[in-house]
Amino acid sequence: xxxxxxxxxxxxxxxxxxxxxxxxxxxxxxxxxxxxxxxxxxxxxxxxxxxxxxxxxxxxxxxxxxxxxxxxxxxxxxxxxxxxxxxxxxxxxxxxxxxxxxxxxxxxxxxxxxxxxxxxxxxxxxxxxxxxxxxxxxxxxxxxxxxxxxxxxxxxxxxxxxxxxxxxxxxxxxxxxxxxxxxxxxxxxxxxxxxxxxxxxxxxxxxxxxxxxxxxxxxxxxxxxxxxxxxxxxxxxxxxxxxxxxxxxxxxxxxxxxxxxxxxxxxxxxxxxxxxxxxxxxxxxxxxxxxxxxxxxxxxxxxxxxxxxxxxxxxxxxxxxxxxxxxxxxxxxxxxxxxxxxxxxxxxxxxxxxxxxxxxxxxxxxxxxxxxxxxxxxxxxxxxxxxxxxxxxxxxxxxxxxxxxxxxxxxxxxxxxxxxxxxxxxxxxxxxxxxxx
Ligand SMILES: C[S@@+](CC[C@H](N)C(=O)[O-])C[C@H]1O[C@@H](n2cnc3c(N)ncnc32)[C@H](O)[C@@H]1O
Ligand SMILES: [Zn+2]
Numbered sequence: 001x002x003x004x005x006x007x008x009x010x011x012x013x014x015x016x017x018x019x020x021x022x023x024x025x026x027x028x029x030x031x032x033x034x035x036x037x038x039x040x041x042x043x044x045x046x047x048x049x050x051x052x053x054x055x056x057x058x059x060x061x062x063x064x065x066x067x068x069x070x071x072x073x074x075x076x077x078x079x080x081x082x083x084x085x086x087x088x089x090x091x092x093x094x095x096x097x098x099x100x101x102x103x104x105x106x107x108x109x110x111x112x113x114x115x116x117x118x119x120x121x122x123x124x125x126x127x128x129x130x131x132x133x134x135x136x137x138x139x140x141x142x143x144x145x146x147x148x149x150x151x152x153x154x155x156x157x158x159x160x161x162x163x164x165x166x167x168x169x170x171x172x173x174x175x176x177x178x179x180x181x182x183x184x185x186x187x188x189x190x191x192x193x194x195x196x197x198x199x200x201x202x203x204x205x206x207x208x209x210x211x212x213x214x215x216x217x218x219x220x221x222x223x224x225x226x227x228x229x230x231x232x233x234x235x236x237x238x239x240x241x242x243x244x245x246x247x248x249x250x251x252x253x254x255x256x257x258x259x260x261x262x263x264x265x266x267x268x269x270x271x272x273x274x275x276x277x278x279x280x281x282x283x284x285x286x287x288x289x290x291x292x293x294x295x296x297x298x299x300x301x302x303x304x305x306x307x308x309x310x311x312x313x314x315x316x317x318x319x320x321x322x323x324x325x326x327x328x329x330x331x332x333x334x335x336x337x338x339x340x341x342x343x344x345x346x347x348x349x350x351x352x353x354x355x356x357x358x359x360x361x362x363x364x365x366x367x368x369x370x371x372x373x374x375x376x377x378x379x380x381x382x383x384x385x386x387x388x389x390x391x392x393x394x395x396x397x398x399x400x401x402x403x404x405x406x407x408x409x410x411x412x413x414x415x416x417x418x419x420x421x422x423x424x425x426x427x428x429x430x431x432x433x434x435x436x437x
Contacts, residue, residue, distance in 0.1 A: 006061050007054035015067070018076040019103045020044035028331060031104050037162045039136030045104035046070060049142035052129055053116070056148070061119050069112045069146075071103030092323060113147035125149040135159050137166040144171045184409070192405045199348060199397060201341050203314070210313040210333065212342070214392060217306040218280065218299045223252035223287035228259055228308045229275040229296070235263070235311060235335050241270035242310055242337075246284040257284060261310045263335050300382035307345075307392060309338040345393065352397045364403045365396060 023044045024030065031045050050070045057066065067073075079098045086093050108116075117124045128149040131139045136159065140150035144167055152167065154160050169177040203209060213235075215228035225246065233242035243264045249256040264270055274281050278293030299305055315331045322328050359365045366387035370376050384390055391399065 004059040005055050006057040006059055006063075006066065007051065009059045010063065011050060011054055012063075012067065012072070014077045015072055015075075016047050016050050018080050019046040019072060022076065022098070022102045023104050033137060033141060033166050036166055037136075037158075039159065039162060042136030043138040045138055045142055046072075046102075048138035049104075049146065052139060052143050052148075053146060055129070056116065056127060056146075057119055062115075065115060069108050069116070071101075071106030073100035073103075073106070074098055095324065108146055116146060116148070134163055137163045140167045187409060188402075188405060191408065192402060195401045195405070196398065198344070199351075199394060201339075201344060206317040208315045208331075210315055212309055212394075213311040213313065214307045215310050216300075217308050218291070218296050219304065220257075220280075220282040220284065220287060220289070220291060221295055222289045222291075223257065223282060223284055224254070225252075225257035225282060225284040225287060226259070226306070226308070227274055227280055227282055227291070228310060229280055230310075231273040231275055233270045233273065233310075234267075235313075236333075239264075239266040239270075240335060241267070243269055244271040244274075244283050248284060248286055252284075252287055259283060259308070261337050263311065263337055297381050297383075300384075303383060305383065309343050312336050312338060312342060348394045348397055352393050352400075355397070355400060359400045359404070362407075364407065365400050 023046055033045075034042065050066075053066060053069060076098060082093060083097055085091070086097075113124055120127060124147040126149070128151055129139065129143040131143075131150065131152045132154075134140050134152035134154050135156075137152065140152035140163065143150035150167065152163050154163065165177075165181070173180075200209065215230045217226050217228050219225070220227050228244070233244070235241050241264055243262045244259045245262065246259045247256060248254075271283065272281075274283055275296075278296070280291035280293075280296055282289050282291060296305075312335070314334055314336065316334055318330055318332050319327045320330045356365070360367045368387055369385060370379060370387055370389075372380075379385075379390060388396060
């Protein structure tokens with residue numbers, strides 16, 4: 001076999017581009033690994049499989065067969081052009097213009113794997129792919145699906161765990177891994193859900209909160225207004241953003257000088273940013289002064305930087321008509337201004353204060369000092385000296401609660417059992433009492 005590989009000579013880039021877009025087009029029908037755990041830089045599976053296969057095959061490998069094995073069973077580029085034309089002309093191309101399922105859904109057959117073995121001259125799974133920075137696992141996942149062996153890891157421990165759960169356990173244990181995962185998830189929810197009661201304000205049926213957007217706040221040293229800091233107030237492409245309404249109270253120095261927020265739909269209606277290059281700008285019309293960056297840092301270091309909720313992102317279930325005239329459910333993203341009941345910060349803070357001493361004592365929250373270094377010195381200038389300062393109170397309360405529940409599941413007699421304060425060494429941490437992978 002020549003040592004020149006297919007990827008050095010040829011790769012169907014345009015077809016892979018279109019298939020990669022198809023793979024991600026529907027946010028509710030992504031490849032299953034996306035739903036196990038979010039990973040920010042996960043590559044499309046079709047492109048990953050193509051890269052792996054083309055790196056293993058010799059340069060003169062059968063290209064038609066290659067396209068078949070990566071799941072491209074038609075001409076996605078030509079179809080894309082037809083769809084673009086049809087959009088302009090209004091032509092109805094029917095429910096399946098591509099004529100085949102999205103490429104990543106195709107699992108290589110035994111015959112495909114046999115072809116790979118004979119084309120490379122090596123029996124499977126002896127050939128292996130090494131991916132030392134595998135992140136969300138697309139490359140080892142597709143390596144294993146091709147019947148070859150993968151060696152993968154990542155610097156980030158979260159990614160390393162995702163790799164175990166996404167690739168190692170499922171391929172090693174098959175459906176037993178899924179059953180364990182489901183049993184653990186059910187048990188986690190059973191134990192944790194009551195503990196989250198009241199942490200998030202209730203929402204109507206058919207609405208799911210995607211995120212609460214908070215701005216850090218400081219007090220204007222010239223007028224005592226509470227200034228929410230953000231470089232801009234954009235929320236989404238197309239003009240969706242926030243307009244601030246500063247309430248002036250009885251003028252500079254008086255009480256009640258705060259901002260409320262509205263969602264607007266054009267760029268011109270959005271308020272200008274209140275911080276640029278570290279300096280703030282007071283949004284109150286009777287002040288409007290520039291607030292020096294050093295003043296912001298001083299307030300932060302003195303523990304006087306606060307936070308204010310300025311928008312809530314949600315998903316709403318709506319029914320839409322399909323081309324075939326039927327109704328289908330769809331989740332639509334939306335933004336709304338905060339309501340008074342959204343801000344239960346005082347209650348959350350009180351619940352957190354009650355828990356923190358125990359959580360810190362048993363190392364359930366990251367109370368270590370942030371070390372100096374590239375990027376890590378910056379938060380300290382704003383008074384964030386421990387890793388846990390990077391979380392909002394509600395985030396910390398929820399994460400701490402989750403870790404507490406996980407600990408209880410690992411060590412059935414309580415979060416502390418098996419842990420010593422000084423050594424923080426787990427004993428029996430892998431002794432899962434109900435199920436194990
Ligand atoms: C672009 S992402 C990989 C994406 C991955 N191919 C996927 O599809 O999910 C790059 C990864 O490299 C990891 N990384 C960076 N430096 C590393 C190092 N020195 N050793 C191991 N992993 C590293 C990062 O943690 C990150 O997960
Ligand atoms: Zn001011």
